[in-house]
Amino acid sequence: MTDMILHHYPNSPYSEKVRIAFGVKKAAWKSVTIPNMLPKPDLMPLTGGYRKTPVMQVGADIYCDTQLIMLEIEKRAPTPPLLPKGREGEARALAMWIDRNIFWAAVGVVMGALGDKLPEAFLKDRAAFSGRSFDAAALKAAASVALQQTHAQLVMAEQMLADGRSYLLGDAPCLADCALYNPVWFIKERLGSGKPVPPLDRLPLITAWSERMKAAGSGSPTEIRAADAIAIAKAATPEATSVDANDPSGLKAGQTVSVTPDDTGKVPVSGTLVGLTNDRVSIQRHDEQVGDVVVHFPRAGFVITPA
Incomplete structure (x- = not known):
């Protein structure tokens, strides 16, 4: 399985939300320490401008916001579950x-x-x-x-x-x-x-x-360099995603869209719509440093705007 890579810094409270999840699951993960404020020159090529902390990377797939990061961890390390059955x-x-x-x-x-x-x-x-x-x-x-x-x-x-x-x-x-x-x-x-x-x-x-x-700790982190994470993204191919043709937004696969948080860090990230489900929106973008990546955002709390 491709490693989960967390881009974070020690004092980041939202990063602690993810680190404690790794601890509950006793999961292994890779750690990239990023600056606690802009500029973040090694992160921006991956995210396309999204500046919040943390960000999780799996190969050439980039997951933004802890709402979605936690769902992705749950999928990749399902036991013990963080989403109780029926609740x-x-x-x-x-x-x-x-x-x-x-x-x-x-x-x-x-x-x-x-x-x-x-x-x-x-x-x-x-x-x-x-x-x-x-x-x-x-x-x-x-x-x-x-x-x-x-x-x-x-x-x-x-x-x-x-x-x-x-x-x-x-x-x-x-x-x-x-x-x-x-x-x-x-x-x-x-x-x-x-x-x-x-x-x-x-x-x-x-x-x-x-x-x-x-007492749950933070799992089993291994520190890697930002350059290593960029190389991993460039060598990888994003995982397949799909757009729900019946999504109430009316958005269609292949459209150019921008995705922006509705609360803080309101920096739009633009790309080609390649994934749309009830809980996430996924856009493909290209950067010379990292190649082709897909950046994923939660639906709740994010605004999708067609170009």
Whole structure:
């Protein structure tokens, strides 16, 4: 089987969502460490401009956004499952809620505490990326609201664990647990210093749950160079995909389209439509450095625009 290659950096919270999934599955994977802000000269040829972290590569197939990356890991390393049988939609819906709501509140908590300690170049990069103010004073002023919102939403997850279950949907970790570990890990990693910090100091079940999740580790990573990943893509052929002729969008195979995130990092990626299903859109593109690749995006949260 072709190796799963994760392009990421250590402090990336969304990358931790994927790394913990590798840990749950005890999976082997290849690791490429990328910069935490632009420029990303070795990643852009693969993605066509998509700049979010992480990105997963399998040969000449490039998977963007953790929504889709997690589904692809599930397909390639199916045991133990992250999508409980009969509750697949529930796990995915919970993960989407966490990604879109709890995560950004948690970012406000961390940035409110650390914003005045971060390099100016990083703050400017994240302001351009998010379309939100990353001025240190504004971040600090908003920290109280972010803390309240993070606590209010984590309480819901705390209540899910109140019946004694070990994980959000039962006795084994699922996709929703990996998603929730992302913001909880981010707060603990950046602010914890070995002890519970607000709002986690008022959430004992979440704190204990996070230690169970942490014990899963990150699987078996092997570091490779970015140049190696580019060479792998150039030597490979993308896997076959197909376009649903009855897709409600009316889009057809062979059209030139652009795909753009609807929340942050709104950089359109253009190419030829070669795959369209309920959960993903796939476009083929060519780059001199990497050759022909297919870049895959989730449907939810991404806008497809015909050229």
